[in-house]
Amino acid sequence: MALLEVENLSVGFSTANGMFRAVDSLDVHVDAGDILAIVGESGSGKSVSMLALMGLLPWVANVTADRMVFNGVNMLELTAAARRDIIGREITMIFQEPMSSLNPCFTVGFQIKEALAAHLSLTRKQRHNRAIELLEQVGLPEPEKRLRAFPHQLSGGMNQRVMIAMAIACQPLLLIADEPTTALDVTIQAQILELLMQLQRDTGMALILITHDMGVVAETAQRVSVQYAGQKVEEQSVHQLFANPHHPYTDALLAALPERASGRLLPSIPGVVPGQFDRPRGCLFSPRCEKADSVCTNQSPPVSGSDLGLARCHYPIRHDA
């Protein structure tokens, strides 16, 4: 049963220099219990699209979509109050910088209980116990003591665990993790990823993991959606993506990984991600694609079928036999 269905999501920002399209005709589909990784570099619109879904973008953003349905509820037509009911309870999000995601003026316990108070009707004692239970669930030692700590007294890894505790407090159906481990050290990253996977297995919630790290994707995801310059360019199961990428960007990205290097020089992708001022006509990747021809530079590419990974390309890579 589809938990989240988003069709043709577009987000534009009005700036000093005109309208900037951060997300362009994006489709997202998540079933209950899925683990979807959204991969992209800066400028791919991966964070913006999820923030748009949650209604967390500033007023200058212009969000349009054909369809945005979560758990049967049409998100496009929600009142602010109805939205507040769902966000934080059924859909929750954790962010990249654990040190700045928590309010430095309040204790960790206060913030967890605040999340509980906003969505569940529990007594004070019940909230306290649930907070301790949550901190144990995320693997924080000495939970009672930690409840009274302030964020700056805890390390980055511990703060991220607190964030996760707040996010799972109301047993959400979907957890969106926006680069949750990018700011953490490698050994702590391994701990946090393991925790997220464990929680996903225990609660059966769906997980959308936004990242730019292909290693993290390979370790955790079931399905992968690749974004470039605001558009989705490919989506496949994780094994298929790494073995047989269909879009030239995905192919080039995987080839550029240092661990796949076969010589001193890495196969690199020339050029930069198009920004506001140099958006190409036709395929957005065409200026950097070595196989681009006049069709690519002049016409927007169609989305291929699911056998070709939904690749947005005129000439998707085929891996026959």
Next chain:
Amino acid sequence: MASTKSDSPLIVADAISRAYSVNNGWLRPDATVHALSEASFELHAGETLAVVGESGCGKSTLARVLSLIEPPSSGKFTINGTEINPDSGLPSVDLRASVAIVFQDPFGSLNPRQKIAQILQEPLLINRPTLSKSAREAASREMLSLVGLRPEHYERYPHMFSGGQRQRIAIARALMLDPKILVLDEPVSALDLSIQSQILNLLVELQDRLNLAYLFISHDLSVVRHIADEVMVMYLGRVVEKGDCRTVFEQPRHPYTQALVSATPVADPSRRQQRIQLKGELPSPLNPPTGCAFNPRCWLVQPQCQTSQPSLDIVAKGHELERCVDVKSSGAQAVACYFPVNSG
């Protein structure tokens, strides 16, 4: 990864340490943070020595000491024969010119109010006052094209460039005084993957062309594996393992190195395997554990580890380890552990 190794090393470091005193409140005496303790190594021309480790391991402090931003608190090192120790004063112009540093953040390392022309010319303006204006300009323009930027970029401001381009400018600026040694403090960590490969290629090309020595600091093991000749693993200010890059990664001897390699995600879903899960947090430099700094998190810990600090010793042919049971492995590897793994 073979490179022309000259016989005399450009840098010889001998137990350099750097400590800071930190305000510990009104009534208590200042606490001492040992950010770097007794690091010893050599660096040759045309070679890349990588330094890996996590927060608090001292790699940034090492970068600052080696690029002469801060003096060592104890120990000494030589650059091109000139010795630098705690009593050395300000570095001479020649010494300053032999080492340059490239920082991690491409958005903070260039002065937002200066044009690229000014940014590139400044080192020459300060250190080579006899150069004429046109000579300075010619040198800057040449350097700009050497790092792959175009002539029209010369008159622009930094905010008009992307992260990768700014990092190229930072590298160009670092090379203006013809240094022999480049200290690179996480130069590609803040860049996207596709740009990262461009910059790494540029660094490799420059190293070949100019026979530069690199001290490459990074937390990203896949990048290090690709570019480094030798690697030094640091934990809480100490070097715990050192040796040839391939050997250290394929046969890590120190438990921490093993955990680090194991924790790094591999971009291959068919190789999902059981990772070594380190318990606990990174220790605070203000409150280091007694004995071996890694002992609270080490799964092979013995009482000896908690009481005394193992020193870096040769395991075999440059692989250093003290009190190691089996001294058999090949390759140049040094480990600071009483009970190294993969022995025998």
Next chain:
Amino acid sequence: MSNADSIDAAPRPNRFQEFWYYFRENRGAVVGLVIFISFLIVALLADIIAPHSPTHQFREHLLQPPAWQDGGSMQFLLGTDPLGRDMLSRLIHGARYSFFIGLVVVTLAVSGGVITGLIAGFAGGWIDTLIMRLMDIVLAFPSLLLALVMVAILGPSLENAMIAIAIVLQPHYVRLTRASVLSELPKDYVTSARVAGASIPRLMFVTVLPNCLPPIIVQAALSFSSAILDAAALGFLGLGAQPPTPEWGTMLSEAREFILRAWWVVTLPGVAILVTVLAINLMGDGLRDALDPKLKRS
């Protein structure tokens, strides 16, 4: 050699165009700017625009009301003051004085304050502490009172009033500059310049200072209006510009007794001060919004 980009970015709007876009969104700021510029033009062209000399006394036309009232005439559009001097001409020349005062005071305060702030930020330690405590002492006094005391010591004149006001405005710049310096110093580009061997003066003025300018510019705009107000206050108390100088505050002090009899002698200089100060404050607000990078949207 691996190339940086095969497609070049299209020419982006330069910094001034971007600044103007954000500035003009604030309607009040634009109105303020227009008024400010008109006053500036008036001040510069005072000799040409003013119908009469500001100090010439027309004995036959003492306390004549403005042109639209009974007894007024087109010769003296805004009436005359008790000594028969044309109000309009005096107001126009007064604009010149006000701008002169604003400019000189702000220049003195900014140059002194910025240099002191730079020294405090770079030196740190006891020098920093000493400077900041001195500034705290200056700030603890009501600014007008302090200016009064200084002028009383130095003697009443416009020049002394300007010096006193500049001294009193300095601590704001010292604080602003020091705060900016402290936040810029740890940044990598400063370390880069240091490693390249830049001397301290070079670091101060060439590397760091250009990056500290936005809050200083905003504060300078607001100080302009403060300076005009303070000079007017001192003039009103008889300690600033001395009669017959047509400075707006001095004009007010001469006109106190005529509030009920001849409203135009009192009200018009007051309105002039009000409009100018308001315009500058609106402009300053717009400047701050446009220059503050955190408020930028893109």
